[in-house]
Amino acid sequence: MPTPSSHGVHKRSLLRDDVYESIRDAIVEGTFEPGERLKDPELEKWLGVSRTPIREALLRLERAGLIIAQPGRATIVAPLDPASTASAREIVAAMHELAVRLAVPSLNCTNISGLAEANARFETALKDEDVNLALAADDEFHDVFVQTCGNEMIPSILEQALPLLRRVERQRFSSHAARHSVGVHAEIIRLSSLGDADGAALASRENWLSLGSKG
Structure with a gap:
């Protein structure tokens, strides 16, 4: 090998x-x-x-x-398995939805700025076609919610399910389809800054469920 x-x-x-x-x-x-x-x-x-x-x-x-x-x-x-990938995508989407819903009431100005900065790095990495930096910036964006949500089980569940999605993420982040996530991130930031936990959580869920789509 x-x-x-x-x-x-x-x-x-x-x-x-x-x-x-x-x-x-x-x-x-x-x-x-x-x-x-x-x-x-x-x-x-x-x-x-x-x-x-x-x-x-x-x-x-x-x-x-x-x-x-x-x-x-x-x-x-393991070969790429659509069924297993879909199952992992549903779990990851649900965990991030929960993390956002729990975290939004506790977010402060520093957190919001961190989200915006991470999304800016994400956008730049996509434009530069740097998949590794895009993945890192995307992780940094979502980790703001995961680290602020106060539920210690969420990171451990994500550690179990997220690796299966990494190959799909790499494929998406190397295509123009990923540009859509920049706008979704911006909407999550906007809703979070308004204290709309439900709206931000649902936007996060849809963002993760879009992985693997061709749009």
């Missing part, structure tokens, strides 16, 4: 989350393609860690639906 050119990119003190995120990102970005076999020795060489954190990361990735473990045979990158 092809792996990124750098070897031993992590120290032995690497947290298990970093191993998980490295493999997850390689799957999402397409370095590890659907159906490709993931081999422990090659992952160990690439990441510079022992087998234990790699196996822990693979278990998390299996729960997230990004890999398929075949006992006694192989561990492969």
Whole structure:
């Protein structure tokens, strides 16, 4: 299997989350393609860690639906599955809807400014066709609500469901269809600044449900 050119990119003190995120990102970005076999020795060489954190990361990735473990045979990158993606999209949309509804009453001027700044970076990244920066800015935008909502279960549920959508997000953010999200973000900001929690929550939900659409 092809792996990124750098070897031993992590120290032995690497947290298990970093191993998980490295493999997850390689799957999402397409370095590890659907159906490709993931081999422990090659992952160990690439990441510079022992087998234990790699196996822990693979278990998390299996729960997230990004890999398929075949006992006694192989561990492969899961193919893109429309049904699983649709299920994850519904969960993510519902969690973000709830986060916005809970967060809006607590938002302050700093939060609103943070939303606007993140959306501006998102728009610039899309214009520059920089998918990685667009994803980062989009995450920053939505994280304002997630971190302010006060419900600690929402981030953990999103961590479980969101990875399945990353491949769809990357496809969308590399197309002109993503420009629509800039306007939706602006509307979410407007409604949030007015204290309209329900309106902002519904706009956020529709924004996430639009992932995978061709419009």
